[in-house]
Amino acid sequence: MSEAKRLAGEKAIEYVEDGMVVGVGTGSTVAYFIEALGRIKDRIAGAVSSSEQSTKRLKELGIEVLDANAAGPLKLYVDGADECDPHKRLIKGGGAALTREKIIAEASETFVCIIDPAKQVPVLGKFPLPVEVIPMARSLVARRILELTGGQPVWRDGVVTDNGNWILDVHNLRITDPVKMESELNQIPGVVSVGLFARRPADIVIVGGQPPQVL
Numbered sequence: 482m483s484e485a486k487r488l489a490g491e492k493a494i495e496y497v498e499d500g501m502v503v504g505v506g507t508g509s510t511v512a513y514f515i516e517a518l519g520r521i522k523d524r525i526a527g528a529v530s531s532s533e534q535s536t537k538r539l540k541e542l543g544i545e546v547l548d549a550n551a552a553g554p555l556k557l558y559v560d561g562a563d564e565c566d567p568h569k570r571l572i573k574g575g576g577a578a579l580t581r582e583k584i585i586a587e588a589s590e591t592f593v594c595i596i597d598p599a600k601q602v603p604v605l606g607k608f609p610l611p612v613e614v615i616p617m618a619r620s621l622v623a624r625r626i627l628e629l630t631g632g633q634p635v636w637r638d639g640v641v642t643d644n645g646n647w648i649l650d651v652h653n654l655r656i657t658d659p660v661k662m663e664s665e666l667n668q669i670p671g672v673v674s675v676g677l678f679a680r681r682p683a684d685i686v687i688v689g690g691q692p693p694q695v696l
């Protein structure tokens with residue numbers, strides 16, 4: 482695992498305040514944040530988790546995992562990303578947890594995104610864009626995505642999300658207007674969520690390094 486990811490994950494602990502319920506993302510960068518959270522677990526009230534994977538580790542560390550409905554609005558959400566543009570708009574969902582991640586991002590006052598430098602891009606789209614779909618709509622959604630974007634949707638065969646759905650990864654995109662694309666793809670019947678975090682981007686981005694860079 483990369484040192485840059487560790488440095489970003491550990492830096493994010495500075496945003497955790499006493500008594501908080503912390504929104505927790507998914508992935509290898511967040512894994513470092515979760516470990517650091519475990520070290521201060523007595524200072525927090527618990528976590529709302531974006532995946533079964535993160536829930537498992539949080540519980541192993543003795544951190545209470547709360548239901549999102551019961552927790553209500555959150556002050557802080559910490560999560561990674563697959564790509565980040567200069568406006569803090571993101572592609573997420575490489576770990577197939579995009580829908581729950583989007584729900585928690587929307588519920589949170591401050592979204593701190595933790596990345597390694599390789600995730601920084603001038604324009605989103607080199608990383609294939611994940612789209613979570615209802616299984617029966619897979620080929621319909623794939624056809625519509627091709628018509629709308631010109632990108633090539635590829636079924637992430639064998640992957641079932643925590644919500645029981647499937648993932649299409651859309652290749653060969655150059656996303657010059659991510660807010661527009663997010664909204665257009667969200668309109669296709671059968672789309673559960675789109676891995677573009679543009680309408681609700683990150684508020685703070687921490688790029689792992691020595692020292693970490695806070696944008």
Ligand code: 5RP
Pocket residue numbers: 506507508509510511560561562563572573574575576577578579582
């Ligand atoms: C999971 C995500 C992750 O945040 C994203 O894939 C980055 O993962 P990593 O920190 O392992 O590079 O969106 O759905």
